[in-house]
Amino acid sequence: MNGKERAAAAALQYVRDGMVVGAGSGSTAQVFLEMLAGRIREEGMEVSIVPTSSEVEVNAVRLGIGGLVRQLWQVDRIDVAIDGADAIDARRNLIKGGGGALTREKIVDYWASSFIVIADEGKVVANIPGGRPIPIEVLPFAWRAVKEAVERRLGGEARLRIGSDKRGPVVTDNGNYVLDYVHPLEEIDVGAERELKSIPGVVEVGIFNGSKVSKAIIGTETGVSIME
Numbered sequence: 001m002n003g004k005e006r007a008a009a010a011a012l013q014y015v016r017d018g019m020v021v022g023a024g025s026g027s028t029a030q031v032f033l034e035m036l037a038g039r040i041r042e043e044g045m046e047v048s049i050v051p052t053s054s055e056v057e058v059n060a061v062r063l064g065i066g067g068l069v070r071q072l073w074q075v076d077r078i079d080v081a082i083d084g085a086d087a088i089d090a091r092r093n094l095i096k097g098g099g100g101a102l103t104r105e106k107i108v109d110y111w112a113s114s115f116i117v118i119a120d121e122g123k124v125v126a127n128i129p130g131g132r133p134i135p136i137e138v139l140p141f142a143w144r145a146v147k148e149a150v151e152r153r154l155g156g157e158a159r160l161r162i163g164s165d166k167r168g169p170v171v172t173d174n175g176n177y178v179l180d181y182v183h184p185l186e187e188i189d190v191g192a193e194r195e196l197k198s199i200p201g202v203v204e205v206g207i208f209n210g211s212k213v214s215k216a217i218i219g220t221e222t223g224v225s226i227m228e
C-alpha cells in the first residue's frame with residue numbers, strides 16, 4: 001500500500017452502517033470511495049453518499065453504488081465527510097481546490113459532524129499555502145475584477161485556470177471559473193479565507209480552517225499518523 005491507500009483504508013473505519021457520508025473529490029478520496037464500495041458490496045453496508053462533485057457521482061455509478069448517491073438537499077445531516085487536500089499544516093489548515101471542487105467540498109465538509117482529511121505525507125507543509133496556489137472560485141462575470149482586487153490587497157498573482165483537455169477557462173460544477181492565487185509569502189494567515197471571501201464576485205476560497213477538521217490521517221509508506 002502507498003500513503004494514499006493507507007490513509008483511505010484508515011478512514012474507512014470511521015464509517016458505520018446507516019451513516020450519511022460526504023464523499024470528497026480528488027484521487028485520494030477516490031481511493032477511499034473504491035474501498036467503501038468494496039465494503040458495501042462485501043458486507044452489505046448501508047450508507048448514503050453525498051458527492052462533492054460530478055467526478056464523484058460518475059465514480060459512484062462506475063463502482064456500482066450510484067443508487068446510494070443522495071444530493072445534499074435530500075439529507076438532513078452529514079455524519080462524516082472524507083476528503084483530500086492539496087496541502088495541510090500542523091494546525092490542520094488546508095489548501096483545497098486543486099480539482100476545482102472546493103465550493104461543494106467546503107459546504108459538505110463544514111456541515112459534517114466529523115470532517116476527516118486523508119492525504120499522503122507529501123501534502124504536509126509547515127504553513128499553508130506551502131508554495132501551493134490557493135484556488136478561488138469566482139463568477140465568470142467577475143473574474144478579472146476579483147483578480148485585480150486580490151493582487152491589489154495581498155500582492156502576488158491570481159491566474160485564471162485554463163483547461164488542459166478543454167480549451168478556455170475551466171468551468172466548475174457550479175458554472176464558475178477558478179483563479180489560482182500564488183501568494184508572495186511562504187505563509188498566509190488563515191483569516192485570509194474571510195478576507196478573500198469578502199471580495200464581490202468570489203464564490204469560495206480554497207483555504208479551509210483547521211478548526212473545522214476533526215482529524216487528518218496522513219499516510220506514509222509504512223503506516224499512518226493522525227493529526228487531531
Ligand code: DER
Binds near residue numbers: 025096
Ligand atoms: O480539489 C480538492 O480539494 C482535492 O481534495 C485535492 O485537493 C486533493 O486531490 P488529490 O487527493 O488528488 O491530491
